[in-house]
Amino acid sequence: NAGVTQTPKFRVLKTGQSMTLLCAQDMNHEYMYWYRQDPGMGLRLIHYSVGEGTTAKGEVPDGYNVSRLKKQNFLLGLESAAPSQTSVYFCASSPQIGQGYPEAFFGQGTRLTVV
Amino acid sequence: AQTVTQSQPEMSVQEAETVTLSCTYDTSESNYYLFWYKQPPSRQMILVIRQEAYKQQNATENRFSVNFQKAAKSFSLKISDSQLGDTAMYFCAFMGLRGAQKLVFGQGTRLTINP
Numbered sequence: 001n002a003g004v005t006q007t008p009k010f011r012v013l014k015t016g017q018s019m020t021l022l023c024a025q026d027m028n029h030e031y032m033y034w035y036r037q038d039p040g041m042g043l044r045l046i047h048y049s050v051g052e053g054t055t056a057k058g059e060v061p062d063g064y065n066v067s068r069l070k071k072q073n074f075l076l077g078l079e080s081a082a083p084s085q086t087s088v089y090f091c092a093s094s095p096q097i098g099q100g101y102p103e104a105f106f107g108q109g110t111r112l113t114v115v
Numbered sequence: 116a117q118t119v120t121q122s123q124p125e126m127s128v129q130e131a132e133t134v135t136l137s138c139t140y141d142t143s144e145s146n147y148y149l150f151w152y153k154q155p156p157s158r159q160m161i162l163v164i165r166q167e168a169y170k171q172q173n174a175t176e177n178r179f180s181v182n183f184q185k186a187a188k189s190f191s192l193k194i195s196d197s198q199l200g201d202t203a204m205y206f207c208a209f210m211g212l213r214g215a216q217k218l219v220f221g222q223g224t225r226l227t228i229n230p
Contacts, residue, residue: 035220044220050215090160097216102148108159109160
């Protein structure tokens with residue numbers, strides 16, 4: 001019963017490097033989200049998807065790109081990492097209302113450090 | 116845009132005491148969901164309790180209960196008979212149902228239960 005799985009769990013990048021975070025869910029949820037968590041700021045929405053092939057910007061989308069080519073996967077990309085992107089990243093998924101309670105299920109988080 | 120405010124950055128109580136965490140939110144929607152999530156040191160986001168706005172009865176889950184005041188846009192969490200395992204960050208979250216289902220978080224309250 002995997003739920004939501006994020007890879008990797010930890011990563012250190014140099015400024016200017018690129019990377020992709022992978023999120024996979026096995027609950028057939030329509031909605032998927034990427035959040036970043038910074039001290040004193042709670043979780044802020046980066047991008048989200050309302051279904052396969054769709055993406056939309058959240059509160060803090062600059063410097064990130066996403067793709068959802070398959071319903072179960074939601075990828076978050078950093079094209080040119082900056083120290084300001086040092087954070088803990090969470091992926092989440094949620095069923096669409098009418099298909100279950102619209103409750104978000106979270107992955108374990110990825111701690112990213114950009115030096 | 117919806118906003119969620121948690122005015123208590125940190126709280127500390129003795130084991131077995133009752134503690135109440137505050138949350139206020141701002142929205143123009145009439146139907147929505149409210150959540151409390153717990154984040155222990157393991158970093159995992161765990162759903163504590165959920166409230167549907169159209170339900171007047173306050174939600175309860177064992178030692179956890181909420182005081183939902185829709186007119187005041189207030190959603191506080193009460194933890195009874197607190198236990199050492201309740202030590203964690205607690206996040207209040209709002210999910211509107213108009214348009215996309217986006218989860219908006221408060222800044223969090225760090226709760227410490229002392230032996």
